[in-house]
Amino acid sequence: MLKKGMTSIEQFDLSLGGVLRSAGDILFNPYVFGGLIVMVISMASHLIVLSRVDISFAYPFLGLSFVLITVYGAFVLSEPLNIWKIAGVVFIVLGVSMVAQS
Numbered sequence: 001m002l003k004k005g006m007t008s009i010e011q012f013d014l015s016l017g018g019v020l021r022s023a024g025d026i027l028f029n030p031y032v033f034g035g036l037i038v039m040v041i042s043m044a045s046h047l048i049v050l051s052r053v054d055i056s057f058a059y060p061f062l063g064l065s066f067v068l069i070t071v072y073g074a075f076v077l078s079e080p081l082n083i084w085k086i087a088g089v090v091f092i093v094l095g096v097s098m099v100a101q102s
Helices: 002-008 016-027 030-050 055-075 083-101
Strands: none
Touching: 002 030, 016 030, 030 055, 055 083
16 A cells, blocks of 8 residues: 555655655555555554564564565556565465464
8 A cells, every 4th residue: 555655646855855845745645544554553463463472473474464565566566576576475485384383
């Protein structure tokens, strides 16, 4: 959602003035706003998980976000998918699976 929102507004200078001039467009963009809400919900759920399970079990599952983002980028945003990205996703899934088995 953040990517979609930021690519839907016009480019701005990375100076303080440029960012301040574009702040309203950025903050009130529905995709950016929605993305920020999703990030808050994600962080809250992550804190709940950390309060209930070992950190060595919880943190590897954050790696699955790379899998979801890669799939979303390829199928929704039409970003290129190559053998290296696929191999990386496979290794992440295998690693998380190994941790889940322990």
